Amino acid sequence: MTREVVAYVEQIMGMPISLRVRGAGAAGPAARAAAAAVFAELHAVDARFSTYRPDSEVSRIQFGSLALGAASADVREVAALCDEAHRRTGGSFDAWLRDSGGRPRFDPTGLVKGWVVERSARHLAALPGLDYCLNAAGDVVVGCGGGASPAWRVGIEAPAREDEIAAVVELRDGAVATSGTRARGDHIVDPATGTPPTALRSVTVAGPSLTWADVYATAAFVKGHEAISFLDTVAGYEGLAIGAGGARVATTGWDRPGADHAIVASTG
Numbered sequence: 517m518t519r520e521v522v523a524y525v526e527q528i529m530g531m532p533i534s535l536r537v538r539g540a541g542a543a544g545p546a547a548r549a550a551a552a553a554v555f556a557e558l559h560a561v562d563a564r565f566s567t568y569r570p571d572s573e574v575s576r577i578q579f580g581s582l583a584l585g586a587a588s589a590d591v592r593e594v595a596a597l598c599d600e601a602h603r604r605t606g607g608s609f610d611a612w613l614r615d616s617g618g619r620p621r622f623d624p625t626g627l628v629k630g631w632v633v634e635r636s637a638r639h640l641a642a643l644p645g646l647d648y649c650l651n652a653a654g655d656v657v658v659g660c661g662g663g664a665s666p667a668w669r670v671g672i673e674a675p676a677r678e679d680e681i682a683a684v685v686e687l688r689d690g691a692v693a694t695s696g697t698r699a700r701g702d703h704i705v706d707p708a709t710g711t712p713p714t715a716l717r718s719v720t721v722a723g724p725s726l727t728w729a730d731v732y733a734t735a736a737f738v739k740g741h742e743a744i745s746f747l748d749t750v751a752g753y754e755g756l757a758i759g760a761g762g763a764r765v766a767t768t769g770w771d772r773p774g775a776d777h778a779i780v781a782s783t784g
Contacts, residue, residue: 630730
């Protein structure tokens, strides 16, 4: 049976964010309203958190004109999550890196994208019978509300070649996040050294939450050769690391269905 599919894409946070909705009613008014709500929320959070807009709350915190404690509830929530991410990753994720003058500088960029994409997807999850796939430049959250509908297949781009797929993750409900150098170069910094890690080209993590899949992927990338041993300690998440020389290593559950979420991944 052919399932109706409607696709959307908008440029937000400096990247293309795409949405696919499938199932009976995918083109109906409720689904279209939910899609509009998704993009409206993404735009609103971009205005609040952007480090490129001088009037954003995060920029004002960085400039010293806004105290974190006086910021909006969303900014304070993300700051708390960043502190939790620092704890969970043993310091490999840090939203308070120091600037050239040695001053701590609040930049939650490494967490906020996964957080807002996951949060905005709730507008779609509230619609029974519809499936969705929300993709923010490779960080993906999916849901299958259509009963017997097939799992989404998420392709993971190879870090060295744009025309190559390194792996495919099949997922009915949950998230996939990738951290690496292919799209944005050496933008990830090791908090311990202040320099970009060099051991890996990419780390992909799949699990129930995009917020935490994104955090764990970033932290694992920083941990380099210890990435997989770290991810093997994180319950409910599986990961694949690709080294600087192209070698691949995965967590013990990467290539079999997860216990809580139907993750089936292939490295071929």
